[in-house]
Amino acid sequence: MLQKLRDKTSGWIASLILGLLIIPFAFVGVNEYMTGGAASDVAVVEAPPTWWESAPQWWPVSMLWQREEVTVDEFRAAFEQLRQQQRQAQGEAFDSREFESADNKRKVLEQLIDQKVLALASTRAGIRIGDAAVQKAISSEPAFQVAGKFSPEQYQMLLASQVPPVSPLKFQEEQRDRLRMMLIPQAINDSDFFTAGEQARMWKLLGETRDISIALLPPVPEDTAPVSDADIKSWYDGHKDDFKQPESVALEYVEINANTLPAATTVDEAALRKRYEDEKSRFIAPEQRVVAHILIAADASADAATQKAAEQKAAALTQQAKGGADFAALARANSEDPGSKDSGGELPAFAKDGSMVKPFEDAAFAMQAGEIRGPVKSDFGYHVLQLREIKPGAGRTFEEVRDELMAEQAGSERERAYNELAGRVVNETLKNPTALAPAAQAVGLPLQKLGPFPRNAPVGIAASPAVLRAAFSETLVQDGTVSDPIEIAPNHSVVIRVSQHTPEQAQPLAQARDAVIAAVRADRRSKAAEAAANALVARLDKGESLATVAAAESLQFNEIPGMRRGIPMPTAEANEAIFAARRPAEGKATAGKVALGDGNYAVFTVNKVTDGDMAAMPEQERTMMQQQLSQMSGGIATQAYVDAMRKRFKVKVFEDRL
Incomplete structure (x- = not known):
């Protein structure tokens, strides 16, 4: 048998077949080598290379196709962020089990996929974000500003306080990716517009007002008429879901x-004293130092010539300060720290607790009061320091x-x-x-x-x-x-x-009988109230005025000129019904009715309709409306772009990893 098998697998035809089979296995091996074989993503967005748009999807993806991945860590971080938002919004009503629904997970994943689609589209469009744009975005972030100006110390401190800490380089790259991803949506949004004619037509509808008359019908008396057994059974059979005994x-x-x-009856004095000694640092305010500085900025990635020039300038300023020059004046004229420059370089008091970058902090706590030292190198450049004050620590005694x-x-x-x-x-x-x-x-x-x-x-x-x-x-x-x-x-x-x-x-009918009778009577009362309202509408349709009818029937009556769309008057449902009524013909009124709840009704007439007029709108409001409509249209256009890209790209979702 083995000899026959050997004979059949020899020859050029068998060799060709084996060679073809090896190719896909080889690519699979390369892919496993490059990805490590680990399932680290919950979704993948793939697209053919720009130079071969018609590349077949069965071609080895890792070799030719471009891709963006939604990693498990990204999904978990986004899902946890949504969880915290929901918990904060709902308080004690937040249900963690209900939140862990497949719908919520898919909603978060779809948002992440849209972001990856935009990122991949930006890559394929050849979009690049320069260092200047990244720096501008970071420096304009309010969280990194002190007194309205970018503060390198605040920036460094906030990044270091993240869990886990984020390095400036990593944060810059994250911002670069975010700006690159948002450039296309921003361009779509900025290029979208609403014409003056479109805005006028929109305002003609949204700004429409109606002059109306409205009358409130009196409540229908309680129904006390007997309810037959046949009516009881008929209502019960038709509304069984209304008469259920809850779980x-x-x-x-x-x-x-x-x-x-029970509380401890005795106090262990020795234990208290030991606790005091063990935790003594809690009761001692640490020493603080007040430092003024002059920053000559030089990014850590700057070339040697730039670094050398910054160091030499800082050294020259150090000599001037040591020679008696006014340090505050030097800082105002030369410092490149916008957060402290205007105050003569003075920084708020700080302790040796990592709130400042280490070289700066080490130098400050090695100085004597009044001493000037520099240049001191940090990630931000070169500093000249002046120690203005030492605030010693103070503690409280055991007693x-x-x-x-x-x-x-x-x-x-x-x-x-x-x-x-x-x-x-x-x-x-x-x-x-x-x-x-x-x-x-x-x-x-x-x-x-x-x-x-x-x-x-x-x-x-x-x-x-x-x-x-x-x-x-x-x-x-x-x-x-x-x-x-x-x-x-x-x-x-x-x-x-x-x-x-x-x-x-x-509930069995015998148990639900009283509730069924109450429901039958409530239905009778509601129908009687509606019939009364219909009768009044019929009189109005025949030409009687609502004022005359209201006076004759002793109804509560009001004239409301210029009612605006969307105003909950007398209720939101009433406003909707009033603006759903047809326009009245010239010299006539359109009548209608609306249920107000609890079996009460109101009847109304639309006496006049005035279209919204753009010419009467103040210029500032017109401009604001134009911006809002453009933003809304831009958002719709951006989503349409993302949807179109998703159809062109290949999106794979791994539900089992959510």
Whole structure:
């Protein structure tokens, strides 16, 4: 058999076939080598090379096609940012489980894909962003400014405070990428415009006003007529979804609250003193220094000649300052730090805590008061320093902070006891996950009960959104297991178990009978109110004036001239109905009705329509409207561009990595 196989795989035809098979395997190997074989992206945007737009998609992507990736880290960072925004906006109502929905994840991913599409389109268009544009964007960022001017120290400090810290070089490249990505949308937006004719037509509609008359009908009396059994059954059969018994649960729970735990009865003086010594730095304000400086800027990437010229200038200024020249005047005339130049180079007092770049800080804390030193090199260039003041550190004695330490110690003891107790509860529930009573008995806490209650009417601890979500969660309801500790407040949590669950179900007619009768009567009353409104509209359509009808029927009546579109008067629904009514013919009025809620109605007539007139709009408002319409149109055009690019590019999404 082996000999036959060897014979069949020899010869030029077999060699050709094997050679063709090797090619794709070779490319796969190259791709694995270049990417490391790791699944580090959740989406990829790919496009053929600009010099071969018709390159087939099956061609080895890593060799020819251009690509942008949405990495897992990028997606997680964007998703977490949205989570924080939603949590801040919704407060306690924020549901982390609901937020983790596939729709939310896809929404974030689609935004990131659009950004990558723009980035790839910019690359293919040959867009480049120069250093000057990057520096201008950074220096104009308000967060990096002091007194309205760019401050290198503020810039450095903010980048260093990020988690993890961001180097200036990395931040500059991030800004370069952002500017490159935004150049096409900005160009589309800036080039879009609204003509004067389009704006006039838009304002003719948006600026339209209507002169109306409106009358409020009196409430229809309560319906007290009998409701037959046949009507009851007919209404119940047709509206069964309105008469459902909501899902409800009953709970048993154990409450763990640090505030109810016994406080320590004795104070360990030695422990307090040890705590004071261990944490003494908390009670001592560090030494600070007030420094004035002159900055001769020279970027770290500048050439040797530029660096040398800056150093020589700083050295010359150092000699002038040491020779008695006014340091503040030298700073105003020569310093290139816009944040301190106008104040004679003086900076706010700072401690040796990394708030300044290290060479600057080291030099400042090695100087004596009044000393002048320079040149001192940093990432920003060369500095000339003058130490103007040393502010010594000051501390508080043990006796001064004893009460504070004692309160902290008591809080720590209570927190430790709380954590120990919570841990014991968890350990006990792990022994018997479907019963809470043994755990309560083992730790000496009472087993409490709550409910039954529906989701829309929580009581007691269930008023906490976190507890309510857990109480109706699929895991606790179906499995009957004990929950993990659920935090209600700091050092205050509960462990719950669903002891009874009643799913949503239709109420039997006998139980829903009173509600059905009330619904039938409410429907009768609503229909009677609508019929009364229709009758008045019919009279108005025949030519009677609303003022006359209102006087005859003793209705509350108002004339409202110049009503604007979108004004909630008397309600938003009423305004919408009034502007949906047809224009009245010359010398006539258009009648209509609108429901105001609670079975009440109003009737109205549109007596006159006045179109919006651009000529009457102030120039400033006209210009503002033009800008808003252009921005709106530009946004639509930009999205259309992105959508068109997405159709030209190849977008692959890896749902399993979200």
